[in-house]
Every structure is written in structure tokens, then in C-alpha cells.
Amino acid sequence: MTATGSLVELDASTWVIQVQAALRADGQRLTAPRLAIIGWIADAARPFSAEALTAALASAGVGRATAYRAVDWLRERGWLARVQTERGDYTYTRTLPGHHHHAVCTRCGATLLVEGCNAIDALTALLARQGFRVHGHILELFGLCARCQAALGAST
Numbered sequence: 001m002t003a004t005g006s007l008v009e010l011d012a013s014t015w016v017i018q019v020q021a022a023l024r025a026d027g028q029r030l031t032a033p034r035l036a037i038i039g040w041i042a043d044a045a046r047p048f049s050a051e052a053l054t055a056a057l058a059s060a061g062v063g064r065a066t067a068y069r070a071v072d073w074l075r076e077r078g079w080l081a082r083v084q085t086e087r088g089d090y091t092y093t094r095t096l097p098g099h100h101h102h103a104v105c106t107r108c109g110a111t112l113l114v115e116g117c118n119a120i121d122a123l124t125a126l127l128a129r130q131g132f133r134v135h136g137h138i139l140e141l142f143g144l145c146a147r148c149q150a151a152l153g154a155s156t
């Protein structure tokens with residue numbers, strides 16, 4: 001947790017290297033289906049559903065059970081975060097292990113990783129004054145990324 005909060009760059013190729021290292025460290029082999037799944041997720045430009053991942057990789061010979069197990073593994077180890085869309089659907093987005101928040105562009109799906117919970121600290125303090133002890137939180141942000149704002153501005 002930092003005092004001001006910060007945005008973390010999440011580079012897709014760095015994510016792939018880190019995930020592969022984590023798989024090896026966990027004693028998992030880098031099988032062709034697993035590499036296909038990791039590669040597809042790295043290329044995903046926006047949060048995706050497990051269903052979409054399964055459908056996209058079916059032609060590459062990746063079975064449904066393998067895809068779901070991989071998603072579970074990645075999620076449990078903190079390499080995928082489950083984010084809810086504005087409509088309430090659950091999707092997954094690349095992330096890094098540890099406590100983060102995600103700001104998702106509702107137009108293009110670009111996801112920013114937000115580190116730091118100082119926005120929550122004020123609420124936690126407010127609740128503490130009411131005798132409520134906070135021990136966890138989930139916070140997601142929706143909006144328009146800079147590129148989409150520029151694109152929309154240019155078209156109007």
C-alpha cells in the first residue's frame with residue numbers, strides 16, 4: 001500500500017514470462033495447451049470470459065476441462081483477476097499477484113492496474129467511528145481510457 005496509490009504497467013510479454021516461471025516453480029509442465037492458453041490470454045485486448053477462452057482455443061485442440069483448470073490455477077495464484085462488467089457479467093483480466101484494483105475502459109476493455117487503497121482508508125476510518133471493523137474490500141472502476149476519450153472527441 002502506498003500513500004498516494006499508483007498505476008502499474010502490465011506488459012503482456014512480461015506477464016507471460018512470469019506466468020511460465022510460476023508454472024515451472026509449481027512443478028507444472030509447459031504443455032502445448034497450457035502455452036496456447038497463456039498466449040491467448042496475453043493477446044486478449046479486453047477482459048474475457050472463460051467461455052470465450054474455451055471457444056477460441058477449441059480449434060487449437062485445447063479441451064474445456066484443461067482451459068477451466070488453467071483459468072482456476074491462474075486465478076488462485078493471482079495471475080488473473082475476476083472483474084465484473086458494468087452489466088454484471090464476470091470476466092477475467094491479466095493481473096499480478098498481490099492486492100490490486102482494476103480500472104476497466106468500458107469502450108475498448110483496456111485495463112489499468114491500480115495499486116494503493118487510500119480511497120478505501122477514508123471509508124474504513126468512517127466505519128470504524130461507527131464501530132464497524134473492515135477486514136477486506138473489493139473495488140472496481142469503470143470509465144473511458146485516454147485513447148477512447150480522444151477517439152470519441154475526434155468523432156464528434
Ligand SMILES: [Zn+2]
Pocket residue numbers: 105106107108109110144145146147148149
Ligand atoms: Zn478505451
Ligand SMILES: [Zn+2]
Pocket residue numbers: 099100101116117120137139
Ligand atoms: Zn484495495
